[in-house]
Amino acid sequence: MVSTVRTVLGEVPADRLGVVDAHDHLFIRSPQLPGKELDDVADAAARLAGFGALGGGTVVQWTPYGMGRRTAELPALSRTSGVHIIAATGLHQAAHYAGELLDAVRDRLAELFVGELTEGIGATGVRAGLIKVAGGFHGLDEHATLTMRAAAEAHHRTLAPIAVHLELGTGALDVLDLLCGELGVRPESVILGHLNRSPDFTVHRLAAEAGAFLAFDGPSRTNHGTDWRMPDALRALADAGFGDRLLLGGDTVTPDTPGMPYLLRRVRPRLELTLGKELVDQLLVANPARVYAW
Structure with a gap:
């Protein structure tokens, strides 16, 4: 059976993703970043085009x-650029x-996640x-624990991978203790993000030995x-x-932020x-094709 990845245009064989930016954002806004929203469709299109021109094949938002998220914009951006896009719930x-x-979603997070994975995001x-x-700084607070429990339930019902924002790269082992130890998520379905921000080689080694995927994602600030x-x-x-x-x-x-073309123009x-x-x-190429396949 051929493994497939769920993109915004439907299922794609995992070996057709090409070069993958395994963690990025075309659109994002937060009260923590006032006035710094990524909300411009033309800018998103330009960044995708730049990434594609350098050989990029897939962006995981x-x-x-x-x-x-501006999910409704993603299919057209993918078609125009020729770059696959993978969207997130969570x-x-x-x-x-x-x-x-x-308050509106706290008591139904697992159902929200499952619905967006199986039926679609909104209309x-x-x-x-x-x-x-997301985790907290060197640990897990009540909110992180709540959302990870919901993510684990959604994973068990769908087998979708779970990507984790680690605050300044910390708390990786706490995340694995909860998700994989207590909640039974397969470690090979867990992506730990931002490990480049905490260059603790011992923690990196322990997380890898546990079976998780380790993401080194985003330029230093x-x-x-x-x-x-x-x-x-x-x-x-x-x-x-x-x-x-x-x-x-x-x-x-x-x-x-230097942007997704920077990954291929400078980091690679x-x-x-x-x-x-x-x-x-x-x-x-090979590693993201494995972890993002269902």
């Missing part, structure tokens, strides 16, 4: 419920939402291809200038036998110099 940290929005008919949730450690972190994991567990992403969250050649082209191709 991790924008979850209630954060300006819920971010509580700080990214108005209280009344959370768009676009079905989500992953569940995105002033409060976590760790880009220079990423090649060493990836090499250490690959040398330990975990090259098949690693992912790369651009994580465009504000208009001043830099990593090829230090890791070799074969391993980088594995991170960009």
Whole structure:
């Protein structure tokens, strides 16, 4: 049986995704980032076109419920650019939402996630291809625990992968203890995001040994200038036998983020110099095709 990935245009064989930006955003808005919304369709189209021109084949949008996903725009953007797009359901940290929005969904999160995975997001008919949730800083607060329990239930009912925002790259082992230990989620269905922001090689190794996928996604910002450690972190994991567990992403969250073309224009050649082209191709092509397949 051929594994397939659920894109905004329907099912696509996993081996047809091409080069994958495993974590990014075409659209996103949050009260935590006032005035820095990604909400411009023309800008999204330009970023997709730039990514495609550099050989990009698929972008995974991790924008979850209630954060300006603009799902209705995604099919046309995918058709025009020729780049596959995977959309997300799920819920971010509580700080990214108005209280009344959370109150409206808090008691039905699992049903919300399952509905968007199986029936579609709103009236768009676009079905989500992953569940995105978030941890806290060096741990899990009550909101994170609630959303991860709902994500685990949705995973068990659909087998959709679960992508986790780790706050400044921390809390990975707490997430795995809850999702995979207590709640029985298959570790190979869990993607731990932002590990580049916390270059703790021991935690990286333990998370990889547990069986999760590890995403190194997004350029450094002033409060976590760790880009220079990423090649060493990836090499250490690959040398330990975990090259098949690693992912790369651009994580465009504000208009001043370098953007998804930057992943291929700057990050890819830099990593090829230090890791070799074969391993980088594995991170960009083979690994995301496995984890995003249902």
